[in-house]
Amino acid sequence: METIKLTIDNRAVEVPRGTTINKAARLLGIEIPVLCYMELKDMNIENKPAGCRICVVEVEGRRNLAPSCATNCEEGMIVRTHTTRVLNARRTVMEFILSDHPKDCLICAKSGNCELQSMAHKLGIREIPGQEIAAMSTYRLDTSPSIIRDLDKCIMCRRCEMMCNEIQTVGALSAVNRGFMAAVAPAFEQNLEHSTCTYCGQCVAVCPTGALTEVDHTPDVLRALADPSKTVIVQTAPAVRAALGEEFGMEPGTLVTGKMVSALRALGFDYVFDTDFAADLTIMEEGTELLDRLNRHLSGDKSARLPILTSCCPGWVNFFEYYFPDLKEVPSTAKSPQQMFGAIAKTYFADKIKVNRKDLVVVSIMPCLAKKYECQREEFSTDNNRDVDFSISTRELAAFIKQANIDLNNLEEDDFDAPLGESTGAGVIFGATGGVIEAAVRTAYELQTGKKLDRLDFTELRGLEGVREATIDFDGLPVRIGIAHGLGNARKLLDDVRSGKSQFHAIEVMACPGGCIGGGGQPLHHGNSEIIKARAAAIYAEDKKKPLRKSHENPFIIKLYEEFLDRPNSEKAHHLLHTHYFERKKKIVVKQ
Amino acid sequence: MSSIKIELRQEDIEKIREICSSFNKDPQELINILHKCQEHFGYLPAEVQEVVSNELDVPVAKIYGVVTFYSFFTMTPKGRHPISICMGTACYVRGAEKVLDEFKKELNLQVGQTTTDGKFSLSSLRCVGACGLAPVVLVGDKTYGRVAPDDVRNILREYE
Numbered sequence: 001m002e003t004i005k006l007t008i009d010n011r012a013v014e015v016p017r018g019t020t021i022n023k024a025a026r027l028l029g030i031e032i033p034v035l036c037y038m039e040l041k042d043m044n045i046e047n048k049p050a051g052c053r054i055c056v057v058e059v060e061g062r063r064n065l066a067p068s069c070a071t072n073c074e075e076g077m078i079v080r081t082h083t084t085r086v087l088n089a090r091r092t093v094m095e096f097i098l099s100d101h102p103k104d105c106l107i108c109a110k111s112g113n114c115e116l117q118s119m120a121h122k123l124g125i126r127e128i129p130g131q132e133i134a135a136m137s138t139y140r141l142d143t144s145p146s147i148i149r150d151l152d153k154c155i156m157c158r159r160c161e162m163m164c165n166e167i168q169t170v171g172a173l174s175a176v177n178r179g180f181m182a183a184v185a186p187a188f189e190q191n192l193e194h195s196t197c198t199y200c201g202q203c204v205a206v207c208p209t210g211a212l213t214e215v216d217h218t219p220d221v222l223r224a225l226a227d228p229s230k231t232v233i234v235q236t237a238p239a240v241r242a243a244l245g246e247e248f249g250m251e252p253g254t255l256v257t258g259k260m261v262s263a264l265r266a267l268g269f270d271y272v273f274d275t276d277f278a279a280d281l282t283i284m285e286e287g288t289e290l291l292d293r294l295n296r297h298l299s300g301d302k303s304a305r306l307p308i309l310t311s312c313c314p315g316w317v318n319f320f321e322y323y324f325p326d327l328k329e330v331p332s333t334a335k336s337p338q339q340m341f342g343a344i345a346k347t348y349f350a351d352k353i354k355v356n357r358k359d360l361v362v363v364s365i366m367p368c369l370a371k372k373y374e375c376q377r378e379e380f381s382t383d384n385n386r387d388v389d390f391s392i393s394t395r396e397l398a399a400f401i402k403q404a405n406i407d408l409n410n411l412e413e414d415d416f417d418a419p420l421g422e423s424t425g426a427g428v429i430f431g432a433t434g435g436v437i438e439a440a441v442r443t444a445y446e447l448q449t450g451k452k453l454d455r456l457d458f459t460e461l462r463g464l465e466g467v468r469e470a471t472i473d474f475d476g477l478p479v480r481i482g483i484a485h486g487l488g489n490a491r492k493l494l495d496d497v498r499s500g501k502s503q504f505h506a507i508e509v510m511a512c513p514g515g516c517i518g519g520g521g522q523p524l525h526h527g528n529s530e531i532i533k534a535r536a537a538a539i540y541a542e543d544k545k546k547p548l549r550k551s552h553e554n555p556f557i558i559k560l561y562e563e564f565l566d567r568p569n570s571e572k573a574h575h576l577l578h579t580h581y582f583e584r585k586k587k588i589v590v591k592q
Numbered sequence: 593m594s595s596i597k598i599e600l601r602q603e604d605i606e607k608i609r610e611i612c613s614s615f616n617k618d619p620q621e622l623i624n625i626l627h628k629c630q631e632h633f634g635y636l637p638a639e640v641q642e643v644v645s646n647e648l649d650v651p652v653a654k655i656y657g658v659v660t661f662y663s664f665f666t667m668t669p670k671g672r673h674p675i676s677i678c679m680g681t682a683c684y685v686r687g688a689e690k691v692l693d694e695f696k697k698e699l700n701l702q703v704g705q706t707t708t709d710g711k712f713s714l715s716s717l718r719c720v721g722a723c724g725l726a727p728v729v730l731v732g733d734k735t736y737g738r739v740a741p742d743d744v745r746n747i748l749r750e751y752e
Binding site for chain 1: 638641650656657660661
């Protein structure tokens with residue numbers, strides 16, 4: 001590879017051609033501050049509009065300052081990152097940004113986790129010249145079921161626009177207007193609710209300020225916990241345990257399953273259950289559906305459509321309802337684990353503990369913002385009573401625990417309650433890309449062949465490659481599997497399904513890069529993809545140490561079918577655990 | 593943002609499709625396509641943008657971004673008698689701004705707006721090449737030269 005030699009702050013460095021000054025400086029341990037720039041390394045995610053100009057440096061022989069994030073190194077370049085001119089420019093840029101930014105840090109949802117706030121602190125900004133005469137651009141607040149847009153706090157870094165368009169190909173957000181009124185907004189500046197937004201939350205996950213935040217349901221949860229007439233139960237998604245510790249200063253990838261259970265019990269939940277249980281249940285339903293369609297297809301039944309698509313991810317469901325309504329019969333009809341849990345909790349479990357469903361409050365802890373929307377979908381209610389009442393994110397749970405003076409670090413480890421807290425390793429890996437289909441393979445293989453699997457780690461299904469494919473040998477029957485994470489990658493596979501080119505029998509899709517571990521409700525990664533990788537490793541480590549690792553071996557799942565559901569895909573199972581999809585496009589109308 | 597909601601007729605939709613096809617539905621030609629659409633409709637209402645979005649497979653948010661970025665594009669329909677005041681150098685130094693102010697006052701309009709009855713719209717433009725007549729006002733195809741603020745009321749009266 002061709003390399004280039006240059007000096008940065010009087011130190012020599014050699015880098016491959018095409019390296020930016022900013023990256024070259026990092027190799028020397030020089031952290032040139034960046035604000036709009038963001039990169040998730042190894043995940044093909046980079047935001048480089050060179051818009052904020054915080055990262056400028058002086059290049060000898062160049063008239064103006066260069067944005068280090070977008071200027072490539074050249075042979076013999078002499079770069080200085082902290083001359084008086086650079087420091088003054090950086091400060092002025094920051095002052096300009098802050099002059100049009102609210103100063104309500106004390107009560108901002110992002111306070112303490114805000115990159116703009118950190119930058120102001122780092123640069124030691126103590127006053128904003130001209131503040132008393134400067135007007136502020138103001139926008140109306142937009143609250144959707146999942147996401148709040150407060151554009152007064154937008155600094156036009158355009159990370160959200162990049163995620164929404166380039167990575168997710170959702171196209172809900174775009175830079176609109178110019179100058180002072182510039183903003184990132186849906187078409188015609190409608191509310192997010194009337195746009196193509198899937199609520200995947202990736203815009204929130206990358207927003208450096210408080211411009212994009214989630215709708216906080218913690219107050220509702222608190223109210224339910226304080227109401228003596230309510231029995232409040234909680235379910236925790238697999239990805240939460242692999243990330244919650246980060247909010248308490250633990251290393252990324254620290255599993256806090258037991259401590260999380262203790263914390264939830266201390267918060268006053270009557271039963272602490274696990275969405276992993278419902279993930280095992282999902283595998284029973286979805287796996288059975290897969291085998292049914294596959295076997296019918298192999299025997300020549302033309303009505304059995306393949307591939308089957310997973311349907312656990314509500315962002316993904318929203319996406320295909322909008323962009324691929326013609327394929328809405330293709331995904332599995334199985335509800336997501338969150339909703340399966342709610343449906344079972346408010347029937348089977350409510351009967352068991354003799355509580356009316358109206359007095360049973362189901363709370364979910366999710367790495368996801370789309371889950372907030374999903375639990376509000378009409379079809380997931382009975383008599384105006386939701387199956388899952390409230391969904392709060394990993395971040396909201398962390399804040400809740402802190403407000404209750406609970407130190408997660410010093411808690412004893414505890415176990416989930418029975419019966420809806422028991423799960424297998426297959427349920428755990430639902431949190432990472434490839435995990436749902438791996439869990440499905442473990443069960444479908446054994447159900448199809450009647451033989452025991454001799455290996456349970458299907459490493460060919462794991463990893464961070466955006467689109468992956470593998471063929472699993474079902475004892476002579478090759479089952480072709482596709483995996484996509486990130487909606488843009490999913491779109492590629494869906495286009496093939498639409499055109500009839502797809503050769504897959506089953507496809508797993510997760511809307512968020514990395515899967516749920518990289519969800520929009522997780523602790524913020526601030527552009528560090530190592531955090532997402534560490535979470536994935538934690539998920540697979542938890543799977544490995546589980547005594548049971550196949551969903552159909554979960555004794556409480558077996559019991560649930562014996563006592564209540566009869567068998568997978570039974571009439572009762574269909575009624576409670578399956579759903580159908582809608583065309584969303586016609587619901588989106590021009591509202592002015 | 594426009595407050596007027598329109599319904600496109602089938603022939604309008606066909607026209608937009610025709611324009612998009614004449615540029616091979618190439619998203620790179622978006623600006624040219626929008627120019628042609630505005631030429632045809634006089635403005636670019638949301639409904640037109642949505643059809644273009646479908647034709648080019650470009651998110652409508654992106655199209656709206658382009659429409660709101662370039663000041664030539666407008667989402668407000670022009671009036672039946674579009675009024676343009678030249679603000680080019682020659683007209684400007686001979687008092688075009690005072691003339692513009694008078695139109696604003698008389699019509700109770702800002703530049704870029706249209707009266708609620710759809711009769712007049714107000715815009716400013718740069719040099720129509722009739723500097724000898726400065727300041728110049730155009731109403732539709734008709735040109736008025738050496739306009740003084742006092743003439744404004746009489747000009748408007750011609751269109752009653």
